[in-house]
Amino acid sequence: MVQKYYESDADPRTLEDKTVAVIGYGSQGRGQALNLRDSGCRVVIGLRPGGSWQKASEDGFEVYSVAEAVKRADVIQILLPDENQGAIYRAEISPNIRENACLMFSHGFNIHYGQIVPPPTVDVVMVAPKGPGHMVRRTYEEGKGVPALIAVHQDATGGAHAIALAYARGIGATRAVVLETTFAEETETDLFGEQAVLCGGVTSLIKAGFETLVDAGYAPEMAYLEVLHEMKLIVDLIYEGGFTQMRDSISNTAQYGDLTRGPRVIGPETYMAMQEILEEIQNGKFAKEWMLENMVNRPVFNALTRAGEEHLIEQVGAEIRGFMPQFRK
Numbered sequence: 001m002v003q004k005y006y007e008s009d010a011d012p013r014t015l016e017d018k019t020v021a022v023i024g025y026g027s028q029g030r031g032q033a034l035n036l037r038d039s040g041c042r043v044v045i046g047l048r049p050g051g052s053w054q055k056a057s058e059d060g061f062e063v064y065s066v067a068e069a070v071k072r073a074d075v076i077q078i079l080l081p082d083e084n085q086g087a088i089y090r091a092e093i094s095p096n097i098r099e100n101a102c103l104m105f106s107h108g109f110n111i112h113y114g115q116i117v118p119p120p121t122v123d124v125v126m127v128a129p130k131g132p133g134h135m136v137r138r139t140y141e142e143g144k145g146v147p148a149l150i151a152v153h154q155d156a157t158g159g160a161h162a163i164a165l166a167y168a169r170g171i172g173a174t175r176a177v178v179l180e181t182t183f184a185e186e187t188e189t190d191l192f193g194e195q196a197v198l199c200g201g202v203t204s205l206i207k208a209g210f211e212t213l214v215d216a217g218y219a220p221e222m223a224y225l226e227v228l229h230e231m232k233l234i235v236d237l238i239y240e241g242g243f244t245q246m247r248d249s250i251s252n253t254a255q256y257g258d259l260t261r262g263p264r265v266i267g268p269e270t271y272m273a274m275q276e277i278l279e280e281i282q283n284g285k286f287a288k289e290w291m292l293e294n295m296v297n298r299p300v301f302n303a304l305t306r307a308g309e310e311h312l313i314e315q316v317g318a319e320i321r322g323f324m325p326q327f328r329k
């Protein structure tokens with residue numbers, strides 16, 4: 001059984017006399033930094049000059065260069081883009097990190113694939129929220145928490161695990177649940193989840209459904225409401241009570257169609273593709289491809305992102321959401 005931790009398992013006093021440097025102030029950086037501060041932790045932010053720097057200053061944080069923030073910190077949480085962490089680590093973090101400091105990650109990519117090799121004199125841990133950074137903040141403000149994974153890669157001080165747990169409490173994760181894992185398990189399952197199911201799988205499924213209906217002559221607006229808008233409402237039911245609760249809520253006709261037609265959409269070919277995707281993650285092929293893509297200025301990433309933005313479903317969606325008050329900012 002996986003080891004689980006809750007609020008009473010974490011001692012907030014572990015971070016009492018420590019300075020936490022959050023490096024990066026994007027999706028996770030901002031969410032985690034604000035939650036930690038509201039939980040009573042001392043937090044500084046490490047950045048380069050630019051938009052995030054201004055945002056962190058406006059939010060009332062002390063902001064320093066990465067090197068300066070690292071020099072001041074006992075705990076260094078690296079919330080930079082995965083593809084840039086190795087270079088920034090070598091140039092600004094490694095030369096300035098204190099002996100016995102705690103180096104922390106929210107995703108194991110750089111440690112697992114050997115892009116960062118920390119010295120034996122520091123703790124190396126992970127606190128990885130299982131949700132987007134904006135939800136880490138929103139959920140905390142609602143008095144709840146997003147679950148997280150913790151892992152210890154290196155325990156130089158003997159206190160690495162306690163720091164990870166206290167940090168997880170600081171960002172609100174112990175209000176939900178914290179699971180013990182390893183850098184390898186987190187990295188491989190997280191990459192698989194986002195590629196095959198959560199992001200790649202879901203967008204490909206929605207796109208295929210939308211295109212099938214539009215190609216058959218149905219109105220794009222109808223197709224959008226059917227396969228994208230309603231997706232969230234159905235997923236919310238699954239999220240709250242599993243497949244069984246969702247099936248209790250839909251019509252018997254829908255349930256029969258779900259049970260008999262679903263496996264025709266996601267059949268043996270999909271299982272084989274998922275297996276292949278997992279193998280490319282496990283043997284490092286995906287990581288190598290992604291690092292090389294960044295070295296040549298991301299031609300594939302940019303072209304596919306642009307094609308996604310220009311798809312008809314995005315135009316129709318923007319128009320329909322424009323009429324719905326819940327989407328007005």
Ligand SMILES: NC(=O)C1=CN([C@@H]2O[C@H](COP(=O)(O)OP(=O)(O)OC[C@H]3O[C@@H](n4cnc5c(N)ncnc54)[C@H](OP(=O)(O)O)[C@@H]3O)[C@@H](O)[C@H]2O)C=CC1
Pocket residue numbers: 023024025026027028029046047048049050051052053066078079080081082084088106107128129131132133134
């Ligand atoms: N997004 C998410 O919800 C999740 C992310 N994670 C992990 O968290 C980590 C951070 O991801 P995410 O929050 O998405 O990252 P973002 O892309 O949202 O933010 C990155 C931050 O790093 C800053 N930055 C980029 N380059 C530099 C640099 N050279 N020097 C200093 N600062 C720099 C950016 O600032 P600037 O404005 O200057 O570019 C920005 O503030 C990753 O390891 C990711 O895998 C884990 C779970 C979920």
Ligand SMILES: CC[C@](O)(C(C)=O)C(=O)O
Pocket residue numbers: 129130131132133190193194198199
């Ligand atoms: C699902 C994408 C994610 O893994 C996440 C929000 O957990 C990410 O890397 O952003």
Ligand SMILES: [Mg+2]
Pocket residue numbers: 130131190194
């Ligand atoms: Mg994830």
Ligand SMILES: [Mg+2]
Pocket residue numbers: 107190191194
């Ligand atoms: Mg991820």
